[in-house]
Amino acid sequence: MKDIQVIESTQTTTRQKISAKNVKVSYGETIAIKDVSVEIAPNTVTAFIGPSGCGKSTFLRCLNRMNDTIDICSVTGDIRLDGENIYDRNVDPVQLRAKVGMVFQKPNPFPKSIFDNVAYGPKIHGLARNKSEMADIVENALRKAALWNEVKDRLENAGTGLSGGQQQRLCIARAIATSPEVLLMDEPCSALDPIATAQIEELIDDLRQNYCVVIVTHSMQQAARVSQKTAFFHLGSLVEYGDTDQIFTAPVDPRTESYITGRIG
Amino acid sequence: MSKVTPSLLVRDDRTKRRNAAERRFRFYGLGAIGIAALALVVLLTTVVSSGVGAFRQTYVTLEIALPEDKLDKTGTRDPDLMARVTTFGYAPLLRAALIRQLAELGITTDLSDKHIGEMISKEAVATVRNHVLANPELVGTTLTIDVLTEGRVDGYFKGRVTMESAALDGNTSPEALEIAQRLADLGVIKTRFNWRFLTAPDASDQRPEAAGLGVAILGSLYMMLVVLVLALPLGVAASIYLEEFAPKNRLSDFIEVNISNLAAVPSIVFGILGLAIFINFGGLRQSSPLVGGLVLTLMTLPTIIISTRAALKSVPPSIRDAALGVGASKVQSVFHHVLPLAAPGILTGTIIGLAQALGETAPLLLIGMVAFVREYPAPYSETAGLFGEAATALPVQVFNWTQRADPGFAERASGAIITLLVFLAIMNIAAVLLRRRFERRW
Ligand SMILES: Nc1ncnc2c1ncn2[C@@H]1O[C@H](COP(=O)(O)OP(=O)(O)OP(=O)(O)O)[C@@H](O)[C@H]1O
Ligand SMILES: [Mg+2]
Numbered sequence: 001m002k003d004i005q006v007i008e009s010t011q012t013t014t015r016q017k018i019s020a021k022n023v024k025v026s027y028g029e030t031i032a033i034k035d036v037s038v039e040i041a042p043n044t045v046t047a048f049i050g051p052s053g054c055g056k057s058t059f060l061r062c063l064n065r066m067n068d069t070i071d072i073c074s075v076t077g078d079i080r081l082d083g084e085n086i087y088d089r090n091v092d093p094v095q096l097r098a099k100v101g102m103v104f105q106k107p108n109p110f111p112k113s114i115f116d117n118v119a120y121g122p123k124i125h126g127l128a129r130n131k132s133e134m135a136d137i138v139e140n141a142l143r144k145a146a147l148w149n150e151v152k153d154r155l156e157n158a159g160t161g162l163s164g165g166q167q168q169r170l171c172i173a174r175a176i177a178t179s180p181e182v183l184l185m186d187e188p189c190s191a192l193d194p195i196a197t198a199q200i201e202e203l204i205d206d207l208r209q210n211y212c213v214v215i216v217t218h219s220m221q222q223a224a225r226v227s228q229k230t231a232f233f234h235l236g237s238l239v240e241y242g243d244t245d246q247i248f249t250a251p252v253d254p255r256t257e258s259y260i261t262g263r264i265g
Numbered sequence: 266m267s268k269v270t271p272s273l274l275v276r277d278d279r280t281k282r283r284n285a286a287e288r289r290f291r292f293y294g295l296g297a298i299g300i301a302a303l304a305l306v307v308l309l310t311t312v313v314s315s316g317v318g319a320f321r322q323t324y325v326t327l328e329i330a331l332p333e334d335k336l337d338k339t340g341t342r343d344p345d346l347m348a349r350v351t352t353f354g355y356a357p358l359l360r361a362a363l364i365r366q367l368a369e370l371g372i373t374t375d376l377s378d379k380h381i382g383e384m385i386s387k388e389a390v391a392t393v394r395n396h397v398l399a400n401p402e403l404v405g406t407t408l409t410i411d412v413l414t415e416g417r418v419d420g421y422f423k424g425r426v427t428m429e430s431a432a433l434d435g436n437t438s439p440e441a442l443e444i445a446q447r448l449a450d451l452g453v454i455k456t457r458f459n460w461r462f463l464t465a466p467d468a469s470d471q472r473p474e475a476a477g478l479g480v481a482i483l484g485s486l487y488m489m490l491v492v493l494v495l496a497l498p499l500g501v502a503a504s505i506y507l508e509e510f511a512p513k514n515r516l517s518d519f520i521e522v523n524i525s526n527l528a529a530v531p532s533i534v535f536g537i538l539g540l541a542i543f544i545n546f547g548g549l550r551q552s553s554p555l556v557g558g559l560v561l562t563l564m565t566l567p568t569i570i571i572s573t574r575a576a577l578k579s580v581p582p583s584i585r586d587a588a589l590g591v592g593a594s595k596v597q598s599v600f601h602h603v604l605p606l607a608a609p610g611i612l613t614g615t616i617i618g619l620a621q622a623l624g625e626t627a628p629l630l631l632i633g634m635v636a637f638v639r640e641y642p643a644p645y646s647e648t649a650g651l652f653g654e655a656a657t658a659l660p661v662q663v664f665n666w667t668q669r670a671d672p673g674f675a676e677r678a679s680g681a682i683i684t685l686l687v688f689l690a691i692m693n694i695a696a697v698l699l700r701r702r703f704e705r706r707w
Binding site: 064066069071093094095097098101102103104106108109110111120121124125171174175177178 | 512513581583584585586587588589590591592593594595597601602606
């Protein structure tokens with residue numbers, strides 16, 4: 001049974017990684033997302049842009065069902081990962097989140113050591129058979145997140161003792177340590193200096209080889225630099241979605257144009 | 266130049282008023298702290314000054330002849346046969362010993378023999394009898410032993426009884442106190458630290474000098490164990506469920522309101538509940554630490570639940586998101602991340618709850634823990650089960666002693682309060698230390 005599913009899913013990866021149809025999200029009475037449909041391709045970086053409060057984070061959190069933790073939040077519509085409905089009754093969100101990792105808007109390291117922060121995911125998923133394997137996983141993740149050189153001598157120090165930017169990279173390392181298939185990043189660079197930002201962008205580009213990356217960003221330049229696809233949200237709806245080049249050079253919708261040229265937002 | 270910018274070196278009126286308001290507020294604050302501190306000092310000094318005497322006790326060294334014809338007529342030294350001689354058989358021996366010692370020391374008095382004998386505590390007779398029954402070979406010899414003096418004599422050496430008050434007191438006389446003073450000068454009567462106050466069981470109305478807290482401390486200890494073992498896991502489990510798992514709906518709101526209400530229910534109500542449920546319906550034994558512990562558990566649960574929930578609430582939600590985001594399950598996120606961060610708060614809440622339970626009196630009165638108990642309760646026995654043997658508790662013992670006529674018991678009651686306060690202080694200090702030890706920053 002499992003094998004069949006695996007075959008099915010490898011077949012479907014050739015199509016879209018994530019496809020969302022008619023997604024509506026509301027927080028109690030307030031509607032945050034109205035009727036959004038998006039297809040996210042594998043091995044691409046997709047950027048979500050849009051003015052503050054337009055629902056980018058909300059939509060991103062639908063993709064790994066983090067919205068389940070908010071009581072008043074209700075999601076309708078159909079979101080499929082490799083063709084499987086992630087809101088199906090049989091889907092365990094825990095299993096889903098192991099496949100779809102997330103980096104949050106605000107850095108939120110565990111109040112534990114740097115090592116334990118990164119090792120936590122692999123540990124609960126049983127990804128390392130022994131200590132040295134775990135050390136390898138941690139080193140790898142920290143290297144990819146461009147943090148290794150800064151922390152390699154103090155892995156036992158508290159993760160919360162790092163600077164804001166370092167904490168954010170630690171959270172990125174923590175997310176990639178579990179080798180998810182999809183990585184959702186909510187403004188991962190908002191607390192970083194230009195050098196670290198460049199490193200993270202490089203990382204995102206690398207990750208594209210193996211993963212599907214969705215990134216929320218407020219920086220047009222960043223979206224243009226790292227993404228292949230861009231989605232523009234405005235007041236809870238998806239206004240325009242297409243190739244990044246096209247969105248930035250020849251936007252179809254006038255709202256997109258005003259936003260990327262700096263007139264709304 | 267008509268308009269000059271005001272100098273920073275001169276304070277303007279607004280600033281002056283603001284500063285004055287600030288000074289006034291500080292003064293009020295200091296005043297409040299001063300009043301609270303004064304009340305505390307007054308309270309502590311009264312309790313300590315009237316209770317410290319309970320920790321010292323006056324003993325007289327007697328050389329008691331133990332004649333065989335009185336104590337062991339059969340000559341077998343069989344304790345069972347010797348036990349037929351009651352305390353009435355021993356009392357004259359103690360009196361005779363004291364009278365003889367007075368004569369030897371050259372102390373003359375017009376006090377009758379009976380009154381001389383009354384200077385020795387009634388408890389002393391039982392002490393000597395038990396000692397002889399435990400060591401039958403002593404019969405026929407002279408036993409030198411320190412025994413309790415009577416409560417008034419004891420009170421005289423602690424300043425509670427004076428010559429003037431003794432003149433008005435039917436139970437003692439200035440002559441008796443003079444003799445006691447002479448004996449003390451000669452080293453026959455001594456006052457020393459009173460371990461028995463912490464270890465001995467309660468004593469009857471006529472012998473405050475013998476009364477101790479042993480049974481009460483054991484009873485309180487057993488109850489605290491019951492409370493800890495039941496209330497901590499129940500309270501923490503309930504709080505985790507309510508805080509992390511329960512859906513937020515009418516029912517959970519209702520439960521929440523009722524837990525807060527439960528915390529405000531007068532403790533005596535829990536006593537009535539305990540009497541009805543545990544004793545009348547459940548058939549558990551009256552006066553037992555088990556029932557006391559169960560009642561106190563009910564009382565402590567809301568405190569623990571409220572403080573645990575507050576501790577869980579204060580853990581930033583981003584930590585939960587972080588754990589769930591890497592694919593931890595809800596339970597994993599709670600046990601790996603949230604609970605360790607909430608632990609200091611939970612610990613403090615639990616210890617405060619326990620301290621509250623330790624000082625609780627009213628519900629225990631209702632379930633019969635006010636009974637006069639002289640037997641040390643065993644933690645377990647065949648007939649009574651776990652924590653089933655009758656006991657009292659520290660605060661109940663205080664209540665009990667304040668009800669008794671003999672002024673010696675007033676001193677004992679204050680001593681018991683000191684003991685209770687020391688236990689509470691230890692628990693609170695432990696709470697602070699544990700908090701410091703486990704506190705982590707995020
Ligand atoms: N937990 C919540 N409860 C209620 N409303 C919420 C909650 N989170 C978000 N919202 C509402 O949903 C809307 C979209 O919020 P969202 O966080 O998705 O915006 P965003 O596009 O990520 O903004 P930003 O760029 O500032 O992060 C906002 O109007 C916000 O008020
Ligand atoms: Mg956001």
